[in-house]
Amino acid sequence: MILPVIMSGGSGSRLWPLSRALYPKQFLALLNEQTLLQETVNRLDADACINPLIICNNEHRFVVAEQMRDNGCDASDIILEPMGRNTAPAITLAALSALEDGNDPMLLVLAADHIVKDIPAFQQAVVAAKAFAEQGKLVTFGIVPTHAETGYGYIKQGAAKSQGDAAGYDVAGFVEKPQLATAQLYLESGDYLWNSGMFMFKASRFIAELKKYSPEILSVCTEAYAHKTKDLDFTRISADIFAKCPDDSIDYAVMEHTQDAIVIPLDAGWSDVGSYSSLWEVCEKDAQGNVNIGDVINQDSTNSYINAGNKLVTTVGVDNLVIVETKDAILVADKDKVQDVKAIVEKLKAANRYEYKSQREVYRPWGKYDSVDMGNRDLVKRITVKPGQKLSVQKHYHRSEHWVVVSGTARVTNGDKTILLSENESTYIPLGAVHSLENPGKILLEMIEIQTGSYLGEDDIERFEDRYGRK
Template sequence: MIHPILLCGGSGTRLWPLSRKSYPKQFAKLLGDQTLFQASAQRLSGEGFAAPTVLTNSDFRFIVTEQLADVGIDPAAILIEPEGRNTAPAVLAAALWLEKTDPDGVMLIAPSDHVVPDAPAFRAAVQAGLSAACAGQLVTFGIKPAHAETGYGYLELAEDPGDFSARAIALTQFIEKPGAARAQEMLDAGNFLWNAGIFLFSVKGILDAFRSHAPNLITPVQQAVDAGQHDLGFLRLAPEPWAKADDISIDYAVMEKADNLVVVPFAAGWSDLGGWDAVWRETARDDRGVATSGAGTAIDCDNTLLRSEDSNLEVVGIGLKNIVAVAMTDAVLIADINRAQDVKLAVAALKSKSAKQAEEFPKDHRPWGWFESLVVGARFQVKRIVVHPGAALSLQSHHHRSEHWIVVEGTAEVTVDQEVKLVTENQSVYIPLGAVHRMVNPGKVPMVLIEVQTGSYLGEDDIIRYEDVYART
């Protein structure tokens, strides 16, 4: 049985403004009707695959469960990393966790933000590497280069991949991200593949590799797993030993030191969507190279991506060439498509001026649903709040603000101090400053309300929680 291990903790700053620290690209619908995370989980499901194990951080744990539930996948485990320590500790934690339940199992390590259009072809490639993994070898997957890319590492094969049929080929060496000239040389040579960062190996095989090549990671990660705390449906790795683990990638810690690696070539399409230029390449384009998404309109444009993330916000380009334009309700990006990798510089610049758009998504996702600010004033704020069926906000109070709730869709069960009542569409309720209150959606459809806050301080940290079904403090 193959155990998919989905790594789900990156921030994806090169796809700002759609991808931000609070809601990164793996959870976005960049291509099609599914998020990248959902597509990754479905790609690694079905015959021969166990339920996935997900490694993520605390902020994303409920987004992970919600998005998996939406596509009908029940995870085997969700491990919560106390802090990001790169991929080596994450992979080791997953291996040590699986050792407890299936020590003879095989692990497929996959980032959750990649695009693989031909899922059956990828599953066939995984099957082609399975015998090597079961024999103790470490299998990686090399992508047939489509161009001389300088943003990826490369794998040098011991032989020409020929027709790129799925089979295990010996690996000669890993190569760091090259310059343009070297990338072109490798593309022309034919036996260099992009390093996809996807790995297949047995639990025993990878644990032996860590013991041989990164023994210093074993103790802190083992302690973090053994002392982990179960929290609802999650396992929180213990923070103190986890913090002692080196911040290092699986490539540096193990793969580049191991002598039992093989590569399975893959030529059926792949992208890590590492920038808006990659999104443009993966999006359907017209005969002039123009891709539009949402409320985007192009007039006399060439090689351009126009994308609106708000149906009420029209993005129109006239006479543009080699331009990326991405509009959201709170931020707009306009860039030369050849400078797509520099979007991270924009994020850094916004952080330096303390702009909330640098890291905060306009929709704030919570385990019960989400909210967004519609209007913010000096002493008032108007929000739209959406609560999932059966979900409940915490029992709470505020020191600095009162609230007025108007239900516009569905029905809310509202508690205000000792009173509990149903509030239906076009009805409202007032929450005085200091009142202990809660909102529940008892219905079968999402409940939407407009909240008007007034007071001297309107920050989200002005919340005193008394009870919470999601175990938040």
């Protein structure tokens, strides 16, 4: 059996403002109605693979679980990393989990934020990789390069190998991101592939090679996993122990040292969508080379990526631009310099602006809220609560709240009273009152919340009861 291991970490800062620290690119629908995480699951061969194991951080846990449920997938196998420690520790946790019940599955390690357009070609490469992995090899997938790319690492192909009908190559070496002239030589030689960061091997073989080449990672991860706890759909790893783990990639920890590495060439329309220029390359374009998403009108404009999330966006006589409009930010960039978007995010972070971290519209396990307007002492939110869901029982020390139901039905607990509110009805939550909000109905609850007070931050909350395990 093949156990897909999907690594859903990272911040996707080069796709800001679409991607934010709390809602990075793997949770975005960039090509169609499915998110990149959902597409990663959808491209798996359902007959060959069991439900995936997903590794993510604590702040993303509810988004991952919800997107898996929306995709019709069991969301019970989610490991929460206490902090980022690169790919080697993450994969080690997955391997330890896979071996826990006496099984030794084949691990197919994938990133949650890649695009693969040719799914049959991808599945055929997985079949070829499995043939080698069954013989104890550690297999990586190398992307057949289409141009001299300086943003990827490379894998040098060694001697050709075969295993039945499967064809691959020994790994002659891993190469860091090269200069342009060197990348051109790699392309012309035909001996180099892009390093995709995807792998396949038996769980036990990975652990054995890790023990040989990076024993400290194995030791720390084993101890941290032994002290795990279960929280709803999630497996929590000991933070105190895991913090001691070295921060290493799987390439550095294992693949560069093992004598059993095999690379399978993959030509399947792959992209890691690491920038707006790479996103432009994989999207459908109009006759002028423009990617137009949302309400866009162009006049004499060419070769641009234009994403209008909420408003009409118009262009006149521009070329090679990236224009992205969201509810709270607008990005205008030269398409050849979009790698520098990350520098904007760093400036936002240094200034402690919320825009680097979250969208104006924020998702929660019970639904979402949109901060419509904010003043010095007031904040207006549009709150959406899914049927059957309930916000925590809580109180605030610095604000009071007015609630107006727009549609649906709300069950409101306010102090020692519980009432039902329907469309056009309202209530008031005084400062310091213990309260909760629930949607007991069958349709979405839409309501307007008006906060007033001296401090309106999300951290002004004391929870007494929460079905999602939040503190």
